[in-house]
Every structure is written in structure tokens, then in C-alpha cells.
Amino acid sequence: MPRYTYGGGIADYLVQPRDGLWGVAPGATVTFYSTAEGGVQYTDLIAAGGTAVAEITADEFGLLPEFQGPPDVTLMWASAGGAARVWMKPRDADSAAVASGSVRDWLNVKDYGAQGDGNTDDTIALQAALDDCPMGGIVYLPAGGYRTSAPLTIPPAVTLMGTHSNLMAVPNLTDPFCYIKPLATFEGEAVIFFVDEIRGGYATISAEHRIVCVMIDGADVAAPGVDGIRAAGNIQNVMLRDVTVRRVTGAGIHTEANAGRFPYSWRLTRVMVDNVGWHGYAFEVMTDISLMDCQAIGCGANGFEIANAANSHAIGCRSEWNVGNGWHITGDWATGTGSGGMLFSGCSTDRNGANGFLVDATGNPVLQFENIHTRRDGRNNGAGGGNYAGFACNGATVPVIVGLLTCYPGVDDDGTQENSPQFGARFTGCTYVSVDAGFLHADTAGWSDGGGNAILRRGLNIAERVGTSDTFVDQFAPPTDVAGNLDVAGYLAAASGQSAGQWNIWAGQAKALNLGAAGGGIAIAEGPNARMGVSTLAAGTVTVANTSVTANTRVMPFRQAAGGAPGHLSVTKNPGVGFTITSSSNTDTSVVGWVLFEVA
Structure with a gap:
């Protein structure tokens, strides 16, 4: 039965998260x-030099000298x-366990003294189990309430797993x-x-952390x-x-930079954030993130705050009753390769404050954005x-x-409070926005152009209603606005x-x-200054004032009604002023029509 070595250095016993x-x-x-409280005292210890002892005395620096624990005891x-x-881990237990093939990849926190x-x-016990877990292993939380007083740190490639997570705390x-409920x-x-790896001192990139079936209840946090x-x-692939x-x-969940580097490539499935004090989800430059069936409800700021999430997607996610925006897509998404x-696909909102x-x-x-459903937002x-x-x-x-x-x-x-939102969709100061189809029912206007948009394209199948949900006015056929080119096959x-605007027909036929x-x-x-009109000749001539005439304008006169002795008609132009129609007969008093054409 082997004895394992403890002490002999500052890294051989617990580093507390706070102190x-x-x-x-x-x-x-x-x-x-043997345990964090109560338990059996280990007195079968071997000090340096092979002396049997029941306790160890710290050196002049407050550190423990090297010693061996009881046979087969690994904590x-x-x-x-x-x-x-304080939990202590032997220096050589991991290597011995690997050599013997007895590494445990399923660690029950109750075995580490968690109550x-x-x-x-239970902070120390939970952290001890997490620190002791090998890469690829699972730290298991049996049913119970685990109180903590300091942050828990999950090492790379370790899974923290509970029995289940309730989506909300339902009374009774x-x-x-x-x-896990902080004190x-x-x-x-x-x-x-x-x-x-910088803060954790890991030998590899910090990656592959997993949390499964765990509920964090911060109701007591002050x-x-x-x-x-x-x-x-x-921190990758969480x-x-x-x-x-x-x-x-x-x-609820917050990612940020350290030393100019950001978390990367996370997968969140069936994650609920409920009534937290700030944003439900706050992601800063989170590349390659997948959000699937995630929800934010009742949060003190925005439900989802996403500041640059390149190459990412959100599928079937919901944001409801948050104080700010349901979703805020913001930040600098860059311009490089x-x-x-x-x-965003199949995502929805309901009764958010903004x-x-x-x-932006x-x-x-x-x-x-595809298949987006919004409801009762703008509660304000x-x-x-x-x-x-x-x-x-706004300003995107x-x-x-x-x-x-x-x-x-x-x-x-x-049934109380005012009807909202004010607008179904509103666009202000944007570079390029295209909305293909939809049904926009809002209090004041379904569609709102706030001005300052470089290109705002409205599709052909967008209907509007205004008013409340039971007393409304249909606006099913408003003007369809298409800025830029509209290509129609057939x-x-x-x-x-x-x-x-100007129409151009390019067909060469x-x-x-x-x-x-x-x-x-x-x-x-x-x-006045129109492109067609009629005039009456007097003594065979008439001058027509028309500032639209240019040097290249083609003036086509024709006799509308004969008068006097009709003659042949000719035209003299005065660009920017008008033109004169003259008959070959100075007794011609006919009514003449004219049309102006320009060269394409």
C-alpha cells in the first residue's frame, strides 16, 4: 500500500480563491x-528521515516540510x-494513479466533504474536487444546495455536472x-x-470546460x-x-478580454438567465458562438448584449421582460478578412422595456435576421x-x-399600462437595410423611416396595422419603396x-x-415649360417660351387645325429660352401642336 508525499513547497496545498x-x-x-468537518484524524504520518509522527510542524516560513501520509490516502x-x-493534495498521487490505471474520471463532491x-x-470542497479532476473527467453534484463564499474555477477540460437545472425557481x-447558491x-x-492560461498558470490553452445540468441561484448575493x-x-470551446x-x-453570463485576447467558440444550449441585475448575456468579441434555445427574462439591462460575435448564430432564442432592449447588437464588427x-434565426422577444x-x-x-417575431416591446x-x-x-x-x-x-x-411598441420597425441613419417581408402591427406605425438612411429597401410583401390588438386600422397596401435596382425575371x-425618377429602357429593339x-x-x-403644347400662328409665325429647350432638343411641330393659307412648318431654337415655329406662308394662322424630345 503506497504512501503519497505531501508538503515540501507552496504549491502542495490548497490555494484559496479569495486569499x-x-x-x-x-x-x-x-x-x-479525513473530512472537512469531523471525520477521523490521520496520525500515521512519516516525517523526513523516516520518523513516525502524528502531526507536522511548520517551518520558519509557515510552510510544511515534506512528509508522507497514511497508506493509500490521496487527500x-x-x-x-x-x-x-483546508484540503491538501499529495504531490505524487496523479502520477501514481496514472501508472496504476486507477485515475478517477467521475468525482463526487460529497467525497471531498461537500455537504x-x-x-x-462548500466552497473549499467543491474547488478541491474540481482541482483534483483529470482532464476529461466529471465533477458530480448530487441533488442538494451547495453554498459558496467565493468563486469556483473550473479547470480546462473538466465537466461540472448536476442532476438537473430548473428553468426557474417555482414556489412549492x-x-x-x-x-449552487452563493451565501x-x-x-x-x-x-x-x-x-x-495566463491567470490559471495552465500548461495548455484554457479550453473544453463544460457545465451541464447546473443551476446557479444568486438570490442571497448582496x-x-x-x-x-x-x-x-x-478560453475556447466552452x-x-x-x-x-x-x-x-x-x-448571467459575461465574457471579456484579458491581455487583448477574448473567449472563443462557445456552445450554449438550453441556457436560461432569469432576473439578474445586469445584462442576461454579455458577450464582447465572442467569435464563433452558438446560442441554441437560450432565454433571458427579467434582466436589469438588455437580455442579450452582443458586441461583435463574428461567424456566430442564435437559433430559437428568446428575450422577454428585460428592462432594456431584448437584443442589442452593437460594437465594432470590423472590416478585415x-x-x-x-x-439570427427563429428568435423572439416579448415586453422588453426598450x-x-x-x-447599431x-x-x-x-x-x-430570419423569421423574427417581436411582441409587446417598448414597454418604457x-x-x-x-x-x-x-x-x-439606429446608425448601423x-x-x-x-x-x-x-x-x-x-x-x-x-391588462394594465399603455399599448406598445410605438413602431413595428424603425430605421434611422443606417448604411444599408433590406426587409423582405413581414406583418408589422404597432401602436403608431408599422413601418417608420426615421431618416438619414443611405439605402432602405422595403420588400413587396409587408403589411401594416396601427392601434391596439383589438381595435386597429389596416394598412395593407401602402406604397412599396425600392431604393436601387429592382430586377424582375419574367x-x-x-x-x-x-x-x-428617370426611367431607362435599354432593350435594343x-x-x-x-x-x-x-x-x-x-x-x-x-x-409652362412643358414638353408638349399647342400654339397659334400669327402672320405665319409664333414664338414659344420654354426654358427646357437645349441645343440638342428635337422640336416636332404639326398642324393641329388649319387656318389662313397653310404652309410648310420649320423651327428655330433658342436654348434655355424657347423656340420659334415659322410657316412658309405669311398668311398662315393655323393652330400648331409641338412635342419636345431629347437625345438618349
């Missing part, structure tokens, strides 16, 4: 136990006489609870913290700005599945109005492409049409403009 290394006074007597809880014991009774501070729910005395930036899960730096974060005072856009979606991102990548503390919309773009320089977009208005669930059949029905014709307005 750094566990330290004892020089010359202190340290005893060892002990050390006590220096204080209120709490899970909803009262005991009878299923056994399973959660009111909690101190730290986040309940769970992922650290990169300190401001405590996130549920936070990651800083180059997976969160069936995770709930509720009631923390900061963000490494930049990229994001796809816009359902707000896009800059850069060149395309943001694509119950007052409605505020220029809020189900879908809003990224191209925004929207497929099918719907908006539906409403009030609070109890025939364009229209009952009527109007244009305020005789019948480029063909009025094919009997009775069809061309009508040209007459009047």
Missing part, C-alpha cells in the same frame, strides 16, 4: 483529518487550529433541488469563473456586480447545456412611446438583411404605377416601349 495560499504561523502544529484536510480545515445541505459553505416545487457573504467577481458565469481571456443562472447582481457577421431588437453595430460584415416603464420599436436599426453601418419580420403590440399581462404585372392594347397611348403634361 491566495493557505498560510500558517511559523512553527505552527498542523493535524490532518487530507489540514487544520492549524483555526475554524476551517449540499443548503447551509454549509416538489422535485429535489440541485443548485450573502459571497465575495468575488462571479459564482463560476473560467480563467485563461455584493453588486457579481456575475453568474464569467470568462476573461483566451459548452454550457441545461444551465440556469438567476438572481445574481451582475450578468477575419471579421464576420451573425445569423426595443425588441436594436442594431459598425463595420462591414452582414447581420442576417409602462408608458409606451419613446420611439421604441419591435425591430430598430453593417448591412442588415431581414427576411420575415413580425411585430404585435400589447400591454402587461394583467413579366412585371402592375395595375398602376408611379415614378418620381424597335418596340422597346410597346403599348400593346388597343386604345393605349402616351400622355404628356402641358403647361
Whole structure:
């Protein structure tokens, strides 16, 4: 039965998340136990030189000299006489376990002294299990309530798994609870913290962390700005599945930079963030993220705050009853070859305080929105109005492409407060926005052009309603606005049409403009400076004032009604002033018509 080696260096016993290394006074007597509280004292120890001892004395620096523990014991809880014991790991247990093929890849936190009774501070026990878990292994949380006083750090390639996560804390729910619940005395930036290789001192890139079936309940947290899960730096390929974060005072899930590097390539599936103090999800430059069936509800700021998530997608995600925007797509998405856009598909909103979606991102990548459903947004503390919309773009320089977009208005669930949103979709100061189809029902206007847009394209199949959900006015056939080119393959059949711009027909054939029905014709307005009109000759001549005449204008006169002695008609132009029609007969008093043509 092997004995494993403890002590002999500052890295051989627990590093507490808050206070750094566990330290004892020089010359202190340290005893060892089987559990964090109670348990059996280990007295079968071997000091340096082979002396049998029951306790170890710290050196002049407060460090423990090298010694061997009892046979086959691979962890002990050390006590220096204080209120709490500290978990210690032998220096050579991992290598011995690997050599013998006995590495445990499923670690139960109860084996490390965790109580899970909803009262005991289990921070040290949980961290001990996480630190002891080999890469690829699982730290298991049996049903229970695990209280913590400091952040837990999950090492690379380690899975933290519970029995289940409730999407919300339902009163009188009878299923056994399973959660990590920070104490009111909690101190730290986040309940769970992922650290990169710089902060963690890892030999490899910090990657492949996993949290599965875990609920974080921050209802007792008093300190401001405590996130549920936070990651800083180059932390890759994290997976969160069936995770709930509720009631923390900061963000539900928060990623940020460290040393100029950002988290990368995360997968979030069935993740719920419920009533946290800040954004539900706060992602900063999160490349290659996948959000699938994720929800933010009742958050103190925006549901989803996404500042550059190149090459990412959100599928079937929901944002409801948040104080700010449901979704805020913002930040600099860059312009280089490494930049990229994001796809939002099948995502929805409901009763957010500001816009359902707000896009004000800059850069060149395309943001694509397909099958977007917005409902009752723009609550604005119950007052409605505020220029809020189900879908809003404000100052976005990224191209925004929207497929099918719907908006539906409403009030609070109890029927109180004002109808909102004010607009179904509103666009202001954007570079390029195209909306293909939709049904936009809002309080004031379904579609709103706030001005300053370089290109705003409205598709042919967008209907509008205004008013409340039960008393409304249909606007099913407003003008269709198409800026730029409209290419139609085949025939364009229209009952009527109007244009305020120039028409060009490029077909190189005789019948480029063909009025094919009997009775069809061309009508040209007459009047001052018009392109068609009639005049009467006096003594064989008449001068017509028309400033639209140029040197290249073709003036075509014709006799409308004969008078006097008709002669042959000719024209003399005075560009910018008009033209004179002259008959070869100075007694010609005919009424003549004329049409002006320009050279293409």
C-alpha cells in the first residue's frame, strides 16, 4: 500500500480563491483529518528521515516540510487550529494513479466533504474536487444546495455536472433541488469563473470546460456586480447545456478580454438567465458562438448584449421582460478578412422595456435576421412611446438583411399600462437595410423611416396595422419603396404605377416601349415649360417660351387645325429660352401642336 508525499513547497496545498495560499504561523502544529468537518484524524504520518509522527510542524516560513501520509490516502484536510480545515493534495498521487490505471474520471463532491445541505459553505470542497479532476473527467453534484463564499474555477477540460437545472425557481416545487447558491457573504467577481492560461498558470490553452445540468441561484448575493458565469481571456470551446443562472447582481453570463485576447467558440444550449441585475448575456468579441434555445427574462439591462460575435448564430432564442432592449447588437464588427457577421434565426422577444431588437453595430460584415417575431416591446416603464420599436436599426453601418419580420403590440399581462411598441420597425441613419417581408402591427406605425438612411429597401410583401390588438386600422397596401435596382425575371404585372425618377429602357429593339392594347397611348403634361403644347400662328409665325429647350432638343411641330393659307412648318431654337415655329406662308394662322424630345 503506497504512501503519497505531501508538503515540501507552496504549491502542495490548497490555494484559496479569495486569499491566495493557505498560510500558517511559523512553527505552527498542523493535524490532518479525513473530512472537512469531523471525520477521523490521520496520525500515521512519516516525517523526513523516516520518523513516525502524528502531526507536522511548520517551518520558519509557515510552510510544511515534506512528509508522507497514511497508506493509500490521496487527500487530507489540514487544520492549524483555526475554524476551517483546508484540503491538501499529495504531490505524487496523479502520477501514481496514472501508472496504476486507477485515475478517477467521475468525482463526487460529497467525497471531498461537500455537504449540499443548503447551509454549509462548500466552497473549499467543491474547488478541491474540481482541482483534483483529470482532464476529461466529471465533477458530480448530487441533488442538494451547495453554498459558496467565493468563486469556483473550473479547470480546462473538466465537466461540472448536476442532476438537473430548473428553468426557474417555482414556489412549492416538489422535485429535489440541485443548485449552487452563493451565501450573502459571497465575495468575488462571479459564482463560476473560467480563467485563461495566463491567470490559471495552465500548461495548455484554457479550453473544453463544460457545465451541464447546473443551476446557479444568486438570490442571497448582496455584493453588486457579481456575475453568474464569467470568462476573461483566451478560453475556447466552452459548452454550457441545461444551465440556469438567476438572481445574481451582475450578468448571467459575461465574457471579456484579458491581455487583448477574448473567449472563443462557445456552445450554449438550453441556457436560461432569469432576473439578474445586469445584462442576461454579455458577450464582447465572442467569435464563433452558438446560442441554441437560450432565454433571458427579467434582466436589469438588455437580455442579450452582443458586441461583435463574428461567424456566430442564435437559433430559437428568446428575450422577454428585460428592462432594456431584448437584443442589442452593437460594437465594432470590423472590416478585415477575419471579421464576420451573425445569423439570427427563429428568435423572439416579448415586453422588453426598450426595443425588441436594436442594431447599431459598425463595420462591414452582414447581420442576417430570419423569421423574427417581436411582441409587446417598448414597454418604457409602462408608458409606451419613446420611439421604441419591435425591430430598430439606429446608425448601423453593417448591412442588415431581414427576411420575415413580425411585430404585435400589447400591454402587461394583467391588462394594465399603455399599448406598445410605438413602431413595428424603425430605421434611422443606417448604411444599408433590406426587409423582405413581414406583418408589422404597432401602436403608431408599422413601418417608420426615421431618416438619414443611405439605402432602405422595403420588400413587396409587408403589411401594416396601427392601434391596439383589438381595435386597429389596416394598412395593407401602402406604397412599396425600392431604393436601387429592382430586377424582375419574367413579366412585371402592375395595375398602376408611379415614378418620381428617370426611367431607362435599354432593350435594343424597335418596340422597346410597346403599348400593346388597343386604345393605349402616351400622355404628356402641358403647361409652362412643358414638353408638349399647342400654339397659334400669327402672320405665319409664333414664338414659344420654354426654358427646357437645349441645343440638342428635337422640336416636332404639326398642324393641329388649319387656318389662313397653310404652309410648310420649320423651327428655330433658342436654348434655355424657347423656340420659334415659322410657316412658309405669311398668311398662315393655323393652330400648331409641338412635342419636345431629347437625345438618349
